[in-house]
Amino acid sequence: MALQSIGDLAQGFVLRQQGAHLARETARLTREVSTGRTTDTARHLSGNLVPLADVERALTLADAHRDVARIASVDAEIMQTALGRVAESGEALAQAALTADSVGGAIQSTVLAQGARAALSTMIGALNTTSAGRALFGGDLADRSPLADTDTLLQELHTVLTAAPDATTLRSELDAFFDAPGGGFSTAVYRGGQAPAAAFALGAGETVALRIHADDAALRGQIKQAAMLSLLDDPALALGHEDRAALVRDMGTGLLSGQDGVTRLRAQLGFAEERIAQARSRIDAEITSLGIARNDLVSVDIFESATALEQVQSQLEILYTITARTARLNLASFLS
Numbered sequence: 100m101a102l103q104s105i106g107d108l109a110q111g112f113v114l115r116q117q118g119a120h121l122a123r124e125t126a127r128l129t130r131e132v133s134t135g136r137t138t139d140t141a142r143h144l145s146g147n148l149v150p151l152a153d154v155e156r157a158l159t160l161a162d163a164h165r166d167v168a169r170i171a172s173v174d175a176e177i178m179q180t181a182l183g184r185v186a187e188s189g190e191a192l193a194q195a196a197l198t199a200d201s202v203g204g205a206i207q208s209t210v211l212a213q214g215a216r217a218a219l220s221t222m223i224g225a226l227n228t229t230s231a232g233r234a235l236f237g238g239d240l241a242d243r244s245p246l247a248d249t250d251t252l253l254q255e256l257h258t259v260l261t262a263a264p265d266a267t268t269l270r271s272e273l274d275a276f277f278d279a280p281g282g283g284f285s286t287a288v289y290r291g292g293q294a295p296a297a298a299f300a301l302g303a304g305e306t307v308a309l310r311i312h313a314d315d316a317a318l319r320g321q322i323k324q325a326a327m328l329s330l331l332d333d334p335a336l337a338l339g340h341e342d343r344a345a346l347v348r349d350m351g352t353g354l355l356s357g358q359d360g361v362t363r364l365r366a367q368l369g370f371a372e373e374r375i376a377q378a379r380s381r382i383d384a385e386i387t388s389l390g391i392a393r394n395d396l397v398s399v400d401i402f403e404s405a406t407a408l409e410q411v412q413s414q415l416e417i418l419y420t421i422t423a424r425t426a427r428l429n430l431a432s433f434l435s
Contacts, residue, residue: 137397144396151396158389161382164302168379171299174230175309175372179365181225181235182311186361188218188225189321189354196328196351208332208343215328220249222322226313236313237291245291245313249329255287256326261335266342277323284322289314301378302385307371317360324350324357 127139137143144151195214199207226236227244237245246252259276263269276283291313298308312318328350330336331343338346 140397151393154389154393154396158386158393161302161386161389164300165379165382165386167299168301168375168382170231171301171307171309172372172375172379174233174235175368175375177228177230178235178309178311179368179372181228182361182365182368184225185222185318185321186358186365188221189325189361190358192218192325192328193351193354196347196354199347211347212329212332215325215331216249216253219252219322219325219329222318222325223249223252226318234291235309236311236318238296238310238312239294240290240292241296243290245289247288247290252288252322252326253329255283257330257333257335259283260330261333263337265337266339266346269337270346273323273327277319277326284319285314299375301375302382305374305378307374307378309368309371311364311368315360315364317357317364320357320360321354324354 140151141148192215195211199211223246227246228235233241234243234245235241237243247255256273256276259272260269263272278284295308295310295312298306300306328347331347
């Protein structure tokens with residue numbers, strides 16, 4: 100039988116090539132044993148990557164919905180806090196107005212007006228609140244504060260009311276400023292959008308909208324009463340002692356009765372918060388399920404990988420032994 104042999108240089112090359120291959124296999128199997136996941140997805144799935152791509156795409160979409168739901172949850176919480184501040188300020192001011200002993204006295208009028216200005220500033224500040232640079236009560240114009248500042252509002256209102264010759268006209272002008280279409284509030288104070296803000300997409304065809312504007316009738320009513328009380332000590336207003344007393348009582352009563360409207364808005368927002376919380380739970384469950392499906396596709400049998408690793412390591416040890424023995428061969432040893 101004819102024997103074939105290879106030269107020393109070729110033999111060394113073959114041994115190095117086999118050693119490199121076994122080293123790569125050792126590294127691959129070691130990673131698979133430690134992670135439980137394949138290092139060669141295409142080979143593991145026999146080239147059919149469609150199921151894995153579908154799962155990965157669904158996971159990416161679910162992650163995006165989770166981010167949207169988180170933002171919606173934060174926005175709703177901030178808005179709920181803001182509405183709470185409006186309600187608390189209005190209620191406290193109402194109590195102060197209704198318990199005033201002598202609203203006709205200069206000192207009492209000044210104190211009540213100062214408290215009203217503080218409450219008004221709190222209300223406006225709450226409704227101008229932002230989240231990540233977005234105004235939450237401005238509708239589709241989220242890049243600006245929906246309400247002008249307190250000084251601007253009072254200046255605009257002062258200009259209108261000081262022109263009223265009597266208390267009856269003053270009340271009519273007050274109502275027109277805040278409630279009439281094209282009135283001072285809608286043209287000079289409210290700067291937000293008329294269209295609602297975009298709804299949040301939460302996946303599975305579900306959306307939730309946080310569509311409460313700073314010019315909502317309930318919020319506008321609280322601002323209206325507080326603004327009027329803020330000008331209570333203005334001597335330029337055509338108000339006698341009894342007129343001021345009646346105005347304070349009516350504004351205080353209006354603040355209290357208007358609490359129902361603010362409560363309605365808070366309940367509406369609370370319902371949206373509940374839906375967001377349910378959506379977040381659904382999305383988290385979906386992500387968990389998809390994660391399990393992905394792991395099932397790319398996972399390996401750790402026992403089989405460990406067995407294969409032992410075999411490769413044994414082959415590598417044998418190769419090292421052969422290489423070492425080959426390296427010790429020399430002419431003297433060959434001739435002896």
